[in-house]
Amino acid sequence: MQNTKYYLTLFFIMIFWGMNVPLVKILVGNLSPITMTAFRVMTAGLTVFMILAIFKLVRLPTKREAKYILLATVLNVVCHHYFLSLGLKGTSGTNAGIILGAGPILTALIATVLIKKKTNFLRWTGFILGGAGVAVTTLVGSNGISEVNIGDIYVFLSILTQAFSFILISKLAKTLDPRLLTGYMLVIGAGILLVIGLITEPGAIKEFATLSKEIWLAFFTSAIIATAFGHMSYNFIIGKIGPAEASIFLNFTPFFALVGSVIMLGEKVTIFHLIGLVLIVGGVLLGSGVLERGEKMEGSTVAPLQGLEK
Structure with a gap:
């Protein structure tokens, strides 16, 4: 019961992260995607730094840390948000949400290949299930099996680049x-995205002057609650209950x-969306090793958690 507050917080974070997909879909429908993303991410980054400054947690990174921060920023912020904003411009929020759900399984697969992490039959089964879920969602989730939506491909690239970045982040953390790392990545990444936006979307900044109150509400909800508070809270809770429980x-x-x-968005959910969702969730549970960790933790959960509380 001592971790109930963390579990409830995680549950609410997942609500905001899930709801953030249609929010961003709304934003890219009213603003140029790259420029909008740059300002949204910058708002989140500045919010993180203001909070960290209050608690005196801000420091300059070392040269080694700065190198990893830049590499992780390119993958986790620039590429991820660039492809996501373009993808949501061309696909449904429903498809995007399901494809993004494959993030944990892609991370586990990349860790298996790049850092030679040991795997087993259950995890390989999970990789296959997750891949099948993405394929079902992408191929038949909205346009029929004869047509692959380019927006779905962009969304998949966004989660793939983010999965690669998690390998770097795990080393740097x-x-x-991790909370300070989040702030650096968001601010630096937003700066790079803004330059890209100025080149590819000239005059897009003027669009902000014509936004309605509802769109501004979506913007700040996405930037401050989902991105800034969401990521900071998630990283903090990992330190309290561990990544295994948090990842579930x-x-x-x-x-x-x-x-x-x-x-x-008033979108319709088809049977193919539900099939894709079930396959991906099943794949994540098997491929990320959550079920295996759960079995190992059974009967010996109380002691480790009490130690973390001290």
């Missing part, structure tokens, strides 16, 4: 507070993305 909650995000797309 050993010496740099990530399986809720595709579901809430579907719910949000239906409520906010």
